[in-house]
Amino acid sequence: MPCEKSGEFTQEEYARNLRREALAHALISAVIDCDPDDRLPFIEAVYEGLRAGQPVPLFGRLMAEANFWANLASRAERKAYCAASFARLSPADQAAFLSFAERQVAA
Numbered sequence: 001m002p003c004e005k006s007g008e009f010t011q012e013e014y015a016r017n018l019r020r021e022a023l024a025h026a027l028i029s030a031v032i033d034c035d036p037d038d039r040l041p042f043i044e045a046v047y048e049g050l051r052a053g054q055p056v057p058l059f060g061r062l063m064a065e066a067n068f069w070a071n072l073a074s075r076a077e078r079k080a081y082c083a084a085s086f087a088r089l090s091p092a093d094q095a096a097f098l099s100f101a102e103r104q105v106a107a
Helices: 011-033 036-049 062-072 075-088 091-106
Strands: none
Touching: 011 036
16 A cells, blocks of 8 residues: 555555664663663664764865764764874974864864
């Protein structure tokens, strides 16, 4: 039966939504059933598994792509790529970056 514009679900959509709800409940139950000391590490592991991955610049729009990636990246990813990139800069570029960062903090 086709889905009408009135907001009715098809059987496939209804079944998919029920499955998604059941999976969400299973995840919540798994977190609740964890030892309290293991809950946060478990959630962090799940989060890290869903992270953005490495930045990939497309079509020469390097800064736009870097900003887009940074919006998706986890805090750990941003720190790791920042530290690794900074270490690979020349001393002059490191000084320029530090000056830029200090101006950003002061603003």
